[in-house]
Amino acid sequence: MKDYTILAINPGSTSTKIAIYINEKEVFVNNIVHSSEELEQFETISCQYEFRKNAIIDLLNNEGYKLSDLSAIVARGGLLPPVKSGAYIINEAMVERLKNRPIAEHASNLAAIISYDIANQLDIPAYIYDSIAVDELEDVARISGMKDIERESLTHMLNMRAAAIKCANDKGKEYKDLNIITVHLGGGISLAIHSKGKVIDVITDDEGPFSPERAGRVPCRKLIDLCYSGKYTKREMKKKLRGKGGLISYLSTNSALEVEKKIANGDENAKLVYSAMAYQIAKGIGELATVVEGEVDFIIITGGIAHSKFMTSQISNRVKFIAPVIIVPGENELQSLTLGALRVLRGVEQPHIYTEREI
Template sequence: MSDAKPWRVLAINPGSTSTKVGLFEGEGCVFSENVAHAADRLAAFPTISDQLPYRRDAILAMLSNHGVELSSIDAFVGRGGGLMSLPGGTYAVCGTMLGHARAGANGVQHPAQLGPQLAHEFAEAAGGRPAFVVNPPDTDELCDAARMTGVRGVYRNVHLHALNLKETAIRHAASLGRAYEDCDFVVCHLGGGVSISAHRHGRMIDGNDIVGGDGPMAPTRCGGMPVAGILDWLDAGHTVAEARALCMKTGGFVDLVGTSDAREVIALAEGGSAAAARAWDAMIYQVCKEIGAMAAVLGGRVDGILLGGGMAFDQGLVNAISTRCGWIAPVAAYPGEFELEAMAAGARRVLSGVEEARTYTGVPVFRGFAED
């Protein structure tokens, strides 16, 4: 296909209480909107996938208000979720992917599971248009050394903000007049979860598992913990379910300060709260330490340290990271996220023939080493 056509792409990113939707024409955004969902309605559904008709109808109503017909859209792209590990890229939605998304085949229940399902529903309603996912959270391009632990049969997994991490890297490479595949970056997403990743020539070869208690602490996540300390914590009467919750919902700022809002933590610290100041400074310390580790993975050859996510709006945080890590490579901030834009860009690359859509097989990227 020619890349001259200004393809119209609808990007869909389901979140916990809303679904972000953006309509793109060419590289321009026609509009984007956060479609809110009533918490009591969502709570009434037994599973995340059961929310599909409710969210679908809410999005259709929003599109109708904008005067948008599904038939006017060339492709639909949803945030991926619930999938088995896979290399990065743009994937055509298929039956295997839909089955895995509905069930949450990877064991992680997250609203992103609805992304492939919604994209498929709209694509079918539009007359069989293409439906895609782009760099889902289960993107796994780890090198073998990054997978190893000191326990036989226990390996490091990776769950990262792959979509935003890769888009940030692509944009920064372009700003340097270079291709992402020709650069080496340390890329960070600093939001409700914190992802720190090493990108070598277009592949994300190392990074932390944001759902597995790995890497720096985050607003709702405990980050890496000493194993013996967790065992003592469990022996003191806590449950395994509580320990798992620390990894995604109740750890980090929530446990240490009582809020998941980084802005509140900063305000409390500035107001004299020693606990808030310690938590904020410790998170930045841990982020910087992980950046240093990723720079070592890249052999010290780093073209840039890139900071994205909502916390990158805080200039104090950016300055603190620049002070500690600027000797490694220039630090550049890309506050917020480019997830809708990244999804639309991935679909355009396939529609234009620049990139070939990948096929989702459902077979994990890594299933152990031959000697296991």
């Protein structure tokens, strides 16, 4: 069987995770951390493109890896219009959309842009896999309550689907036969209900729990008043919701580890805010359980903050009456991306072609 060397790229809000795999074997992995001072010099996330691309290339060169050895690059899918699950070939139409007209500003938008540039220079294929924009919502789930606004499926789809499939397999069951609630705990927090192999409803990171950097669901009337108060520009208000909301707003840090240190040192306000985040996450799980009339096989808590026993225990204690809770700490996104690309390279799966007709 032919060997394939694959570079996986997954930008987050404050870091860029990369890995090199030879077939299924991980041979290199690194998390390139970007300080607040480095990122604040860029007016928008898309402006970080060259900075993050150069950081990746410099690291690989310094570690002795030759880009010319790569067979393909696979990137985390960004905030595109609704797309299908699985792989897409990164093309000019996708890059133009993510650069100039993304659904929302998000670090994941950079992945395809960076991958496309590097892959073009090497004359190798580049893919995204299980984009954030994968949309399998049922029609009833799209109704928001305001005709002008339709609910969207924008979540941490890659990690949540991978965790759900893995847990189903570990239990000797088929993913397509189960009802599973997944919770991704990272810089943003999102939840999903998987029913019989499809993600039929979600709670996105702007309509549910607050997170380390995002305000989540806030009282609408007060938000409108704040928007028209004259105190803030439109850009500043967007930052208050995404980037400077959540833990940053209350505790001036986006680090869950720092918050837990504050709690350990007796900071009661930090404990209250952190507990409120767990409380809101648990409410979201309860909300999604109603979608399948309470018939939930298990609940999965995943993502970086799932390493926190304080957080996962507070959530679990509130929702364990619904279904067994499984903790899958960390993110398996680089591996999930790679395995998806590998299926395409081996001809097991055919990639989709992105066009603007998908809008």
